[in-house]
Amino acid sequence: AQSVTQLDSQVPVFEEAPVELRCNYSSSVSVYLFWYVQYPNQGLQLLLKYLSGSTLVKGINGFEAEFNKSQTSFHLRKPSVHISDTAEYFCAVSRHSGYSTLTFGKGTMLLVSP
Template identity: 90%
Template sequence: AQSVTQLDSQVPVFEEAPVELRCNYSSSVSVYLFWYVQYPNQGLQLLLKYLSGSTLVKGINGFEAEFNKSQTSFHLRKPSVHISDTAEYFCAVIDHTGRRALTFGSGTRLQVQP
């Protein structure tokens, strides 16, 4: 079984400042990792994913994440945020075999202030 921990439930940040949203996971097998974004009253949209290869992955809207196997982390970063980035962000994992359904973290609310 897998579990995902998002350490920060809320992250307030000023516009144009950098931000990091933290994600740690636990799994007895290899996993794929994802970050999804949920804007108010909308579904989930994929920001980026790590499957294999380079540990630094770039996604949409200027976001990137780095996979660290030794620390079992997959933190999301953006060098300069906009008001429009205000949303809920979810880290998720899926194992390579077996039941193949996403296990989500509890989410981090990114609140960008002017």
């Protein structure tokens, strides 16, 4: 079984500041890793994903994440946030083999203020 831990339930930050949203996972098998964003009253939108290859993954809206296998982490970063980045962010994993449903973390609410 897999599990995902998002260490911060809420991250307040000022506009134009850098931000890091933390994600750690646990799995006995190889996994794919995802970050999804959910804007208020909307569904989930894929932000970025790690499948294989380069451990630094770039996504939409200037976000990037780095896969660290030894630390079983997949932290999300953005060098300068905007008010419009205010949303909930979910880290998720799925197994490599066969089909696999997503196992999500509890989510991190990013609150960007002026």
